[in-house]
Amino acid sequence: xxxxxxxxxxxxxxxxxxxxxxxxxxxxxxxxxxxxxxxxxxxxxxxxxxxxxxxxxxxxxxxxxxxxxxxxxxxxxxxxxxxxxxxxxxxxxxxxxxxxxxxxxxxxxxxxxxxxxxxxxxxxxxxxxxxxxxxxxxxxxxxxxxxxxxxxxxxxxxxxxxxxxxxxxxxxxxxxxxxxxxxxxxxxxxxxxxxxxxxxxxxxxxxxxxxxxxxxxxxxxxxxxxxxxxxxxxxxxxxxxxxxxxxxxxxxxxxxxxxxxxxxxxxxxxxxxxxxxxxxxxxxxxxxxxxxxxxxxxxxxxxxxxxxxxxxxxxxxxxxxxxxxxxxxxxxxxxxxxxxxxxxxxxxxxxxxxxxxxxxxxxxxxxxxxxxxxxxxxxxxxxxxxxxxxxxxxxxxxxxxxxxxxxxxxxxxxxxxxxxxxxxxxxxxxxxxxxxxxxxxxxxxxxxxxxxxxxxxxxxxxxxxxxxxxxxxxxxxxxxxxxxxxxxxxxxxxxxxxxxxxxxxxxxxxxxxx
Numbered sequence: 211x212x213x214x215x216x217x218x219x220x221x222x223x224x225x226x227x228x229x230x231x232x233x234x235x236x237x238x239x240x241x242x243x244x245x246x247x248x249x250x251x252x253x254x255x256x257x258x259x260x261x262x263x264x265x266x267x268x269x270x271x272x273x274x275x276x277x278x279x280x281x282x283x284x285x286x287x288x289x290x291x292x293x294x295x296x297x298x299x300x301x302x303x304x305x306x307x308x309x310x311x312x313x314x315x316x317x318x319x320x321x322x323x324x325x326x327x328x329x330x331x332x333x334x335x336x337x338x339x340x341x342x343x344x345x346x347x348x349x350x351x352x353x354x355x356x357x358x359x360x361x362x363x364x365x366x367x368x369x370x371x372x373x374x375x376x377x378x379x380x381x382x383x384x385x386x387x388x389x390x391x392x393x394x395x396x397x398x399x400x401x402x403x404x405x406x407x408x409x410x411x412x413x414x415x416x417x418x419x420x421x422x423x424x425x426x427x428x429x430x431x432x433x434x435x436x437x438x439x440x441x442x443x444x445x446x447x448x449x450x451x452x453x454x455x456x457x458x459x460x461x462x463x464x465x466x467x468x469x470x471x472x473x474x475x476x477x478x479x480x481x482x483x484x485x486x487x488x489x490x491x492x493x494x495x496x497x498x499x500x501x502x503x504x505x506x507x508x509x510x511x512x513x514x515x516x517x518x519x520x521x522x523x524x525x526x527x528x529x530x531x532x533x534x535x536x537x538x539x540x541x542x543x544x545x546x547x548x549x550x551x552x553x554x555x556x557x558x559x560x561x562x563x564x565x566x567x568x569x570x571x572x573x574x575x576x577x578x579x580x581x582x583x584x585x586x587x588x589x590x591x592x593x594x595x596x597x598x599x600x601x602x603x604x605x606x607x608x609x610x611x612x613x614x615x616x617x618x619x620x621x622x623x624x625x626x627x628x629x630x631x632x633x634x635x636x637x638x639x640x641x642x643x644x645x646x647x648x649x650x651x652x653x654x655x656x657x658x659x660x661x662x663x664x665x666x667x668x669x670x671x672x673x674x675x676x677x678x679x680x681x682x683x684x685x686x687x688x689x690x691x692x693x694x695x696x697x698x699x700x701x702x703x704x705x706x707x708x709x710x711x712x713x714x715x716x717x718x719x720x721x722x723x724x
Contacts, residue, residue: 248280250612251584255286257611258604262588263290265600269573270461271590273301277487278608279578279585282498284491293456293591295466303487306442307456307589308471309574310376310567313483314411315520316493318362318550320418320430322516329421332359336366336413339420342391353399358417360400361410362549363525368407369397375408376569379482380475386416404525404547408480411550415479426479437511438492443485446474450484458571460593469571469593481569487589494578494585497521497563501580502617521563521580523553536603559616562605568594575601581616584608621683624712629681629691632702632714636693637665649707649715656717668721673697687712692722699724 258278266274275289289301299305324330330339335355337343343356348367360366381389390413397405418426427445435443444450459466474482496510500517508514523546533543533556541557554562564577564585573595578585586604588597608614621629631647639662643653669675672695679692690703699722706712 247612247614251280251285251608251614254608254611258286258586258608259288261600261604261607262288266290266590269590269592269595270466271573271592271595272459272466273305273456273591274588275301275303275305275307275487276588277303277491277494277586278604279491279494279498279587281583282495284488284495287487287491289487293454295457295459295468299453301456301591304442304454305456305589306444306450306454306484306486307574307591308447308458308482308484308569308572309490309589310481310569310572311408312490312565312567312574312576313478313481315550315565316430316434316483317411317414317418317426317479318520318548319434319512319517320426321358321362321414322520322549323433323512324418324421326513326516330358330417332362333357336361336417339417340387340390340413342387345391346394346396348396348399350399354401356400358414359524361407361414363547364404364406364410365401365525366407366410367396367398367400367402368405368409369395370406371408372406372568373570375412375477375480377472378408378412378475378477378480379472379569381412381477383416383419383476386412386476404527408477411480412477415476418479427474434511438496440485440489440492442489443483445478445482445484447471447484448473454486455484456572456589456591458569458591458593460571466592471571472569481567487587490576490587494576494587498578498580498583498585501583502619520549520551521553522548523555524548527552535606536599537606560609564601566598566601573597577601577605579605579609582609582614583617584614619683619685621681621689622686624706625681625683625687625689628704628706628712628714629689629702632704632717633678633693636702636719637669638662639665647713649709649713651715652713652717661717665719668700668719669695671695671698671721672700675700697724698722 255278262274262276271291272295273291273293277287278285287303289303289305291301293299293301293305325332335357337355356366415426418429422429447455458469458471460469497517500514525547527545527547529544531542534540543554543556545554551563552565560579561581562577562579567574570593572591574589575597576587586601628647635642639658642658674696675693676696677694679694681689681691683689687706690701693700693702701720701722703718704714705716707715
């Protein structure tokens with residue numbers, strides 16, 4: 211095509227486009243199925259309860275509590291065994307368990323609360339708040355400064371520090387600063403790779419205190435726990451009502467041996483929180499409320515967008531091509547770390563976010579699947595209870611038994627509009643170039659005669675079109691729909707531009723066997 215012809219085509223398209231009136235693009239919230247979905251979930255609950263009880267016996271947990279979250283509701287919670295073997299105190303959803311590293315997301319949420327208030331930036335160097343970080347010696351001289359974001363995502367270059375870190379809950383601020391001032395050892399330069407660091411989150415706790423002027427515990431209490439109604443959540447075990455407190459145990463020589471409880475201190479920012487399943491359910495519900503994105507009024511202690519930011523996979527951890535579900539089903543999985551939260555995505559596109567926890571005397575875990583509206587959690591009072599596998603099994607079982615599907619995204623208004631316009635043009639494409647619904651690139655990348663020839667042939671093979679299917683959106687500006695023919699179905703897929711009034715930039719018509 212000659213240059214003059216190209217310019218004329220572009221100008222013609224722009225003139226046609228100008229006739230289109232800008233209209234607001236609305237994105238409706240994804241939805242779940244009707245009440246039949248909830249009925250299936252309720253029917254699966256007895257199976258989940260038996261699985262939890264069998265697991266508690268298998269790991270020699272004196273006490274065990276669990277919860278199942280659905281659409282922001284603690285739909286089912288229960289317990290088995292005892293929180294105090296000497297007094298035979300039953301484990302219930304009101305029992306207070308130390309949840310160890312599950313505490314990290316609370317610390318991360320507090321950092322984002324301060325960030326949203328303009329009191330810090332995630333890319334601030336840590337030395338801005340703890341000057342001795344300027345004196346750190348890294349493996350190489352070209353290492354960058356450690357930032358708050360590095361600490362949040364376990365990318366600071368600090369070495370993995372379990373189980374050493376598990377014994378540091380009670381250290382004082384003075385001890386922490388003296389430890390840092392003395393110089394830290396790094397396994398990597400900052401910003402290179404993932405390596406789990408409890409010390410990193412202890413450092414974040416001190417930054418919260420430095421910026422807010424309050425102990426991190428008080429800041430989290432006032433700005434996260436109280437707004438969520440978590441009135442039975444504690445930092446210091448001595449403040450927990452004795453009848454509620456879960457004691458920690460270790461299984462040694464075929465018997466339970468009680469473990470000494472650790473007092474609260476500067477180290478609690480990485481794993482010191484004590485809570486009940488009923489209280490923690492409120493926190494899980496808040497995380498679930500961040501999905502899907504919506505225009506509803508903000509009701510939480512931090513913005514929903516900040517919660518989604520916490521759940522984002524910021525630092526790649528691993529790709530497990532050989533991963534298998536507990537059922538034996540092979541399904542490769544990629545894992546990453548967000549801000550105080552773990553993230554994974556499997557071969558079936560299931561995204562899971564949450565965190566495990568382990569301390570002397572305790573093991574815990576929680577996870578939600580944002581696209582499915584479900585979540586599970588469990589607390590055990592036995593040292594390092596291996597909770598990840600049972601959590602994965604619980605989620606997989608619930609999805610399978612209840613035949614759960616991910617949220618059905620509703621198409622944006624403009625996608626529906628462009629769909630209707632495309633349907634009118636097919637298969638002849640008459641008037642397409644003058645319609646103004648196509649971007650300036652379209653007829654340079656696709657040619658009307660070729661489009662007409664292709665569509666006419668496919669429509670003949672499909673036979674009479676008896677139904678135009680619903681638009682299935684991939685996102686707000688991309689989607690597809692079926693044209694159901696007497697003989698075959700045809701799929702129309704298209705993508706829109708980022709213009710103020712989005713137009714069709716890409717289009718495909720393919721045959722789909724019935």
